[in-house]
Amino acid sequence: MTTTPVLDLLARVLHDAAGLLVELQASRPKPEDLARLLGTSHLTATRLLRNAELFDADQLAAMRTARLSLDTIFTIGKYWRKLSNSQADREGLFADVIARAGADSLNELEEHLKEVVGALNRQCADKPRSDWARFSRTVDCDGKGYLNIKAPAEALARMNSLIDDEAKAMFHQGHACSIAEAKATIITRRVITYDEREASQSESESASGEDNPLGFKYRPFVVICHPWLLEKRDGKYLTTDGTVVDLRGYADRMLEPFGWVTVPYRNFAGGVEFSEPIEVRRFADDAQRLVLTAAYPTCAHPDCRIAARYCQIHHIQAFAAGGPTEIPNMVPLCMRHNKENDDDPTKPCNGRIEKDPMTSRIGRRRWPDEPLRFTKAPPTRYGAFEQSRAFFDRVDEYSGVASPNSPPTIATVE
Numbered sequence: 565m566t567t568t569p570v571l572d573l574l575a576r577v578l579h580d581a582a583g584l585l586v587e588l589q590a591s592r593p594k595p596e597d598l599a600r601l602l603g604t605s606h607l608t609a610t611r612l613l614r615n616a617e618l619f620d621a622d623q624l625a626a627m628r629t630a631r632l633s634l635d636t637i638f639t640i641g642k643y644w645r646k647l648s649n650s651q652a653d654r655e656g657l658f659a660d661v662i663a664r665a666g667a668d669s670l671n672e673l674e675e676h677l678k679e680v681v682g683a684l685n686r687q688c689a690d691k692p693r694s695d696w697a698r699f700s701r702t703v704d705c706d707g708k709g710y711l712n713i714k715a716p717a718e719a720l721a722r723m724n725s726l727i728d729d730e731a732k733a734m735f736h737q738g739h740a741c742s743i744a745e746a747k748a749t750i751i752t753r754r755v756i757t758y759d760e761r762e763a764s765q766s767e768s769e770s771a772s773g774e775d776n777p778l779g780f781k782y783r784p785f786v787v788i789c790h791p792w793l794l795e796k797r798d799g800k801y802l803t804t805d806g807t808v809v810d811l812r813g814y815a816d817r818m819l820e821p822f823g824w825v826t827v828p829y830r831n832f833a834g835g836v837e838f839s840e841p842i843e844v845r846r847f848a849d850d851a852q853r854l855v856l857t858a859a860y861p862t863c864a865h866p867d868c869r870i871a872a873r874y875c876q877i878h879h880i881q882a883f884a885a886g887g888p889t890e891i892p893n894m895v896p897l898c899m900r901h902n903k904e905n906d907d908d909p910t911k912p913c914n915g916r917i918e919k920d921p922m923t924s925r926i927g928r929r930r931w932p933d934e935p936l937r938f939t940k941a942p943p944t945r946y947g948a949f950e951q952s953r954a955f956f957d958r959v960d961e962y963s964g965v966a967s968p969n970s971p972p973t974i975a976t977v978e
Contacts, residue, residue, distance in 0.1 A: 582628035
């Protein structure tokens with residue numbers, strides 16, 4: 565083919581993908597920063613970093629010498645992670661892969677890896693279980709999620725045969741646009757119906773009664789021991805050096821999970837007694853979670869689309885710093901972004917979730933001198949917070965009187 569200087573430059577860059585992984589292995593940037601630098605998605609940045617960590621320096625050097633493209637390296641990495649046979653000759657296999665990568669097409673290389681890795685894994689006597697079911701945590705443009713299942717072929721064939729006739733009948737009767745849609749409907753309905761039936765029976769048996777008189781639902785009861793705690797006659801508690809101990813403050817500092825706390829102490833006779841139970845609320849309750857899910861339908865991180873029902877409830881002002889477990893101080897945040905959040909604003913590293921003091925909108929600030937970024941996830945527009953803001957904006961527009969054509973908006977949570 566006819567080449568140009570630009571195409572030649574692009575070819576040289578693309579065939580030095582291993583060199584990029586070497587740089588990433590040395591610098592270890594965060595996925596978010598790498599995505600912004602390269603102008604790519606968070607998923608692509610994560611794949612780059614995962615492959616940079618997967619291979620050692622010698623393997624990356626061999627791939628760089630062979631001038632492998634990024635897609636080729638991703639394909640090798642995909643099957644390298646799937647290789648579960650600890651007795652396999654990995655060095656020999658890698659050398660074979662490098663040799664083939666220069667001669668075979670990408671599709672031919674993938675077929676070879678699939679065959680070889682599959683054969684090696686079947687030889688493994690103690691191979692791990694490989695069945696799984698994965699539910700997507702994001703939705704597509706139609707508001708749908710995805711379910712992928714890996715299970716024995718015989719079981720899946722049996723499952724398909726059990727619902728095939730019913731699905732065809734639904735399709736021919738006009739209750740579904742395709743047989744595939746009918747099968748999805750049947751599976752979903754049967755699982756949910758079974759769950760509701762089991763949940764109803766379980767709640768009636770365990771939510772109350774002699775075995776659960778206070779309605780405890782697996783709430784931990786924690787005992788915190790202070791080595792030098794004594795009782796004082798006025799009902800206070802002292803240490804042996806005379807320091808007055810506030811039990812609630814002590815429990816707040818010591819307790820990590822949500823639950824009830826009691827603190828043992830020595831009475832006047834030297835025996836062990838227990839204080840009255842203290843409830844420490846670190847986690848949002850069901851009612852608070854319901855309100856927050858209605859208000860903020862997705863993770864508050866601007867680049868995340870995980871639905872709020874799969875998120876953790878994050879304290880904007882950290883619980884450890886005195887932040888209350890109250891709705892104005894909480895927002896849904898997925899597990900990864902909740903873990904990465906800088907709870908201490910004086911130690912910036914990953915960025916932190918903050919609330920705009922003027923608008924009460926919740927966003928993320930990457931560095932202290934940068935402006936807040938707010939999520940633009942489509943479901944957010946229909947959340948109770950944005951709908952309420954729009955309603956009150958209309959109230960302001962009509963000089964404090966809501967328009968009769970602008971009825972209050974009700975947000976629903978499924």
